Amino acid sequence: MPDTSRQIAAAIGRLTLYWRAASWQTVAERGLNPAQAEILGHLARRGPARQVSLAAALGVSAASLSDSVASLLAKGLVARHPDPKDGRAVRVALTETGAALQAALPEAPAPLLSALDDLPETEAGAALRALSMLIRALQEARAIPVQRLCVTCTYFQPYRHDDAAAPHHCGFVDAAFGDAALRIDCADHEDTTEERRAAIAARLAAVG
Amino acid sequence: MPDTSRQIAAAIGRLTLYWRAASWQTVAERGLNPAQAEILGHLARRGPARQVSLAAALGVSAASLSDSVASLLAKGLVARHPDPKDGRAVRVALTETGAALQAALPEAPAPLLSALDDLPETEAGAALRALSMLIRALQEARAIPVQRLCVTCTYFQPYRHDDAAAPHHCGFVDAAFGDAALRIDCADHEDTTEERRAAIAARLAAVG
DNA sequence: CCGAAATAATTAGGAATCCTATTTATTGGA
DNA sequence: TCCAATAAATAGGATTCCTAATTATTTCGG
Known part of the structure; x- marks a missing residue:
């Protein structure tokens, strides 16, 4: 409904x-x-x-x-x-x-960036997280080519920490981070295995 | 950062x-x-x-x-x-x-809809809520023409109810609903005043 | 009430995307 | 070696998309 x-x-x-x-x-x-x-x-x-x-x-x-x-x-x-x-x-x-x-060139239209900046951080984090999962799903369905997302990266360790504000961990920079710092196109991305991608997705979906 | x-x-x-x-x-x-x-x-x-x-x-x-x-x-x-x-x-x-x-014609590409259907409901609700706020902000900034969003509608009463799953209320259909049922383009939309739009936005931002 | 300014749409002119189908060259496997 | 697959360019054509100019109409100030 x-x-x-x-x-x-x-x-x-x-x-x-x-x-x-x-x-x-x-x-x-x-x-x-x-x-x-x-x-x-x-x-x-x-x-x-x-x-x-x-x-x-x-x-x-x-x-x-x-x-x-x-x-x-x-x-x-x-x-x-x-x-x-x-x-x-x-x-x-x-x-x-x-x-x-x-x-x-601007990376995105200025009014869009400023509208995004006005979103509360938790709101923006939630949106970024959902969009990450969405793009991952499209990639998995072969609807779009491979992206460089945290959620498909070798270095990504979801929910390694107890800190609710920064539960994830990036093995590349060796630092904790939260949903708001998820990346859609990370230069340091390294594609992980299909199995691990699925496991990450399941983990995120379970918590969400 | x-x-x-x-x-x-x-x-x-x-x-x-x-x-x-x-x-x-x-x-x-x-x-x-x-x-x-x-x-x-x-x-x-x-x-x-x-x-x-x-x-x-x-x-x-x-x-x-x-x-x-x-x-x-x-x-x-x-x-x-x-x-x-x-x-x-x-x-x-x-x-x-x-x-x-x-x-x-399909309303949206089928793989996109199916990827969206796979999102957990809370995740989808959060995304829809954030996108609503984003589109509202773009509309307010005159970057896009007026849309028919819940969050700019006369009938929308945010957080009228205590039910966490369905805190909002639509005065048109007189029913409670949650973030996942927010509308981006509602046929029954009726534009509300600028003041009230701002108040709704503040309320949503505060809770988010 | 009239003229000026604003608005709705079309036309003119042209650049560029975007498609499918075909052609050419090269690769890589059987 | 031969043949199917692949990378790119080309041909041909439809259409979008722009700005600028034109026409008709409305609106508003004096």
Whole structure:
């Protein structure tokens, strides 16, 4: 009866519209468009990548991606290098100009960040935790490519501590942390086994 | 330090990519594209609308919207009627065909809904509550147009009851409910005053 | 009551995404 | 060695999406 899933989906849909619209604004004044900005962002976060994996990451066809990369190439923001391991493939990397431009782009629309900052920390922690579980589930269902979430990381030890404010532990930085510090895209991420991912998910669900 | 806002924003960004990509798939087989599907969806939920408000709701320019409406018009899925109240304006409405097609479209990508269904109810409730507050804040900041949220509704009485599972009350259906039954887009919504919206937000934040 | 400013929509012009299908080159297994 | 699979580019086309300009209408100040 509560229909919670549909309402959450509606909220995500609403935010999607906002994200795209806001993205146009912030990005257009730098001569880009949302698709190009997303490519730059992905390259900045994850480093050089093959086009095929970029296409998968951004959820567009390889042909579309090729179009967009060609645009960026013409602007001198990315470069193509042959992949030494595979003669068919090409690796796309940011140029210095591209990296500088990317660094100047906001990570998210300012009003969204400020709205998020106004959420109480427990509220934000709960949201982040739920979104982590959601993205993990989508990844598990092969609906989205592999992400770099705490909840799928070797270093993540949920509920190792008794401290309610910081029950989890990160083995990489060797520190305790709480839901509000969960990561969606952590540079130090190391994928763990399927078994352990499932165990972590079960543990989080049990406590939630 | 926790950087929670950025991580949540990253999650929303990731879901945005997924939403658009998934939308293409489900919608393309019906001869539509995401923009057109969103127009049909909005008309189905909210009824006939002027183009200017459709454009605002979907976050595109009036010119873009005009393009998309022309496409839908050519397919016979919507009709334009002159607005009796304003000779400049046009009201766009679903045709019978359009309504039938829209009804057959999934509200959200199936893997997303099933991932959401797998969230524990408390987790989902917390997420919905946080997303409600987030969308309310964006609306208050004039970043998005007015939505039909419980938390901005005349009928919403937060924490009227002692029952932890169903503390809120809806004056329209005269029933108690919990976070998991909060609505993002409620057909029975009636906008309340700015003062009361602020009071509700403060109350929710205090408890959260 | 009239003119100016604002508003709703369309049109013009153009760039770029995005699709599917096809082609080319390369890889890797049988 | 041969053949299927893969990576990318290309072809072709529909459509979104933008800004700017145009037309019609409404609203509001004087």
